[in-house]
Amino acid sequence: MxxxxxxxxxxxxxxxxxxxxxxxxxxxxxxxxxxxxxxxxxxxxxxxxxxxxxxxxxxxxxxxxxxxxxxxxxxxxxxxxxxxxxxxxxxxxxxxxxxxxxxxxxxxxxxxxxxxxxxxxxxxxQGVNGEEALAHPRPPHSAITELVRSYLGPTRRAGQGSLAQGxxxxxxxxxxxxxxxxxxxxxxxxRVLTRSTDEVVAAVFSLSSAAPHLFGDELGKFEAELRQLLHDTSPSGTFSEQTxxxxxxxxxx
CATH class of the missing domain: 3.40.50.150 (Vaccinia Virus protein VP39)
Structure with a gap:
């Protein structure tokens, strides 16, 4: 953002x-x-x-x-x-x-x-979680984190290395x-921003902990699952974020 x-x-x-x-x-x-x-x-x-x-x-x-x-x-x-x-x-x-x-x-x-x-x-x-109503669904950040972990494991990756201590x-x-x-x-x-599915996907891949090269041959499969998760959350492909x-x-x- x-x-x-x-x-x-x-x-x-x-x-x-x-x-x-x-x-x-x-x-x-x-x-x-x-x-x-x-x-x-x-x-x-x-x-x-x-x-x-x-x-x-x-x-x-x-x-x-x-x-x-x-x-x-x-x-x-x-x-x-x-x-x-x-x-x-x-x-x-x-x-x-x-x-x-x-x-x-x-x-x-x-x-x-x-x-x-x-x-x-x-x-x-990503923005913050909250209970207040927004114009569109929030991206499912917790589910996205779990999806990344299911592919890359529990230790946070960082580009070519890892951040075991954060x-x-x-x-x-x-x-x-x-x-x-x-x-x-x-x-x-x-502030509140509106984001598209493509922007949320790009934000995930922008992280050192989920950089595209980390997924190797499973990159396409991961992205397909990520996009399906986002579609299930907001079929319109539009999200709101409280930054x-x-x-x-x-x-x-």
Whole structure:
């Protein structure tokens, strides 16, 4: 699900963004946050370790007429890579994949005077459960999780590896050890969105724990079962989602 414009507006207000300076989005994926923030800066640079993500980011930038972006294929640990300095550096659902102490230290060294890092805590592949009535059925997330487990086993997969202990946490101590102060936290309320079957399927496959390659020769069978599950839940192919609150931690040197 897309990040809301309210996220960009909140950062603009808090950091006084005025179209000047540069943005670095680390672990940018398909540019979801990079493109949302690009028009608040003179230039926006997205870096990611997956070249296919950057191909999609470039396509979306062209499709939406955003021309002040640059995409670089690299691991975060390979920064600064001659990219220069930045007014804002963002990590959105990406920091836990990295050598966090090393990357936090590098990020601090790449900030302009008065610059900041923004760590975005969000869940954009699915919404929250609830009892309130929505216009359409909610996607059956618990059943989807069980379907994935029936194919891939109980240990959560993560791309080429696994996350037996779950996603890494404790980033606050890491930022402070790298010389940052804070955080100052901004909260963005959730909202209700309408989603199609194709969007829900794409969201499942976007997860490192359910990436298409993990299913091997059973990928087609899994997708067919997933689509049948979604059809049984909403024959119209339309779903409603109440998104989660987004929290942004702003860290300053």
């Amino acid at each position: 897309p990040y809301p414009t309210a996220l960009a507006d909140a950062l603009t207000t808090e950091l006084g963004l005025d179209g000047s300076g540069r943005l670095l989005d680390v672990g940018c994926g398909p540019g979801s946050l990079t493109l949302l923030l690009a028009n608040r800066f003179e230039q926006a640079v997205g870096v990611d370790a997956d070249p296919d993500m950057l191909t999609e980011a470039s396509r979306l930038a062209t499709e939406t007429g955003i021309h002040n972006t640059q995409w670089r294929h690299m691991r975060a640990e390979d920064l600064p890579a001659g990219l220069g300095s930045f007014r804002l550096i963002t990590f959105a659902q990406s920091f836990h994949w990295m050598d966090r102490p090393k990357v936090a230290s590098i990020a601090r060294s790449m900030l302009d005077a008065g610059g900041a890092c923004a760590h975005v805590h969000a869940t954009t592949h 996603t890494a946490s404790g980033e606050g101590e890491i930022y402070r050890a790298a010389g940052f102060t804070g955080p100052q936290q901004i909260e963005i309320p959730g 989660r609150q987004i929290a942004i931690d702003i860290w300053r040197p």
